[in-house]
Amino acid sequence: MSPTDGPAIELDAVSKSYGEVRAVDGISISIGRGEFFGLLGPNGAGKTTLIEMIEGLRIPDTGSVTVLGRSPAPRNLDLLPLIGVQTQRSAFFTRLTAREHLVTVAALYGLPATAAERALQLVGLTDSGDIRVTNISGGQRQRLAIASALVHDPQVIFLDEPTAALDPQARRDLGQMLRKLKTIGKTIVYTTHHLDEAQGLCDRVAILSAGRVLALDSPRELIARSGIGTRLVVPAGRLSPEQAGNLDGVDGVAVEDDTLVLRTSHTARVLAALGAEADLDDVETRPATLEDVYLELIGAPQA
Numbered sequence: 376m377s378p379t380d381g382p383a384i385e386l387d388a389v390s391k392s393y394g395e396v397r398a399v400d401g402i403s404i405s406i407g408r409g410e411f412f413g414l415l416g417p418n419g420a421g422k423t424t425l426i427e428m429i430e431g432l433r434i435p436d437t438g439s440v441t442v443l444g445r446s447p448a449p450r451n452l453d454l455l456p457l458i459g460v461q462t463q464r465s466a467f468f469t470r471l472t473a474r475e476h477l478v479t480v481a482a483l484y485g486l487p488a489t490a491a492e493r494a495l496q497l498v499g500l501t502d503s504g505d506i507r508v509t510n511i512s513g514g515q516r517q518r519l520a521i522a523s524a525l526v527h528d529p530q531v532i533f534l535d536e537p538t539a540a541l542d543p544q545a546r547r548d549l550g551q552m553l554r555k556l557k558t559i560g561k562t563i564v565y566t567t568h569h570l571d572e573a574q575g576l577c578d579r580v581a582i583l584s585a586g587r588v589l590a591l592d593s594p595r596e597l598i599a600r601s602g603i604g605t606r607l608v609v610p611a612g613r614l615s616p617e618q619a620g621n622l623d624g625v626d627g628v629a630v631e632d633d634t635l636v637l638r639t640s641h642t643a644r645v646l647a648a649l650g651a652e653a654d655l656d657d658v659e660t661r662p663a664t665l666e667d668v669y670l671e672l673i674g675a676p677q678a
């Protein structure tokens with residue numbers, strides 16, 4: 376396969392064990408060029424091991440990995456300029472400003488300062504580029520880590536929980552930045568435990584557990600196929616669980632704290648039937664989410 380066509384990343388029956396622990400157990404995934412691909416799963420699911428094999432940092436026991444048509448392991452130096460990696464432990468030149476840090480990273484790739492400026496601009500740090508790395512906020516730090524992964528204009532970018540440990544505002548801002556990143560046509564492999572973000576950003580996601588792929592598709596398809604449907608949350612005292620269960624179109628009823636939670640695939644029908652028997656004020660409609668699908672697959676209780 377030529378480096379310029381075919382999928383960005385191809386995993387074929389890849390396995391990796393640490394002693395008795397089968398961290399990755401026969402995973403096959405093909406990630407298209409320009410795709411924003413989410414790797415989801417609980418702690419210990421095998422995400423890091425899988426990413427490290429894609430990056431060429433670990434060698435699979437069996438199966439094959441191809442990145443841009445080449446094998447990443449043993450360490451393939453030709454691939455290094457083509458991939459960008461942001462990790463939880465991204466390191467910075469702390470005595471420098473954000474801009475100076477990026478200029479230094481650019482120089483390591485033999486690139487001029489304009490490359491640093493372009494990366495600053497992409498992550499929205501142009502105006503805060505002169506703040507010292509030691510003084511930047513958590514959100515700016517994550518942006519700088521992403522800018523460091525982008526500075527050499529790689530084709531494939533790995534983002535490892537970039538919104539972890541951010542406050543809600545910084546998380547939202549970074550989410551907007553990631554949406555922008557989606558438009559520049561790079562292949563992005565994105566790990567996160569924030570399933571709302573994965574639902575909003577990812578073209579497709581793979582949900583991993585115990586080293587295997589439990590589901591792989593677009594969030595929309597996974598939600599549609601799950602049959603979880605919509606939940607209607609009805610405040611206490613409107614009707615009994617038995618009455619709710621008998622309403623036209625209701626698939627299931629659960630009592631949660633002070634509320635009744637009705638599950639349905641026919642929201643309008645249930646709302647009409649409910650409206651005929653009870654006050655609809657403050658009844659909340661909650662469409663199924665990727666988080667619902669994830670929790671159902673991973674085994675958490677569902678309403």
Ligand SMILES: Nc1ncnc2c1ncn2[C@@H]1O[C@H](COP(=O)(O)OP(=O)(O)OP(=O)(O)O)[C@@H](O)[C@H]1O
Pocket residue numbers: 393396397398416417418419420421422423424425
């Ligand atoms: N270097 C190692 N030596 C031994 N076992 C390991 C090693 N690295 C990972 N493991 C084990 O392999 C399994 C998969 O771990 P991995 O870190 O790949 O999962 P993960 O999905 O990235 O988890 P997290 O979300 O916590 O980062 C786990 O059971 C873990 O304990």
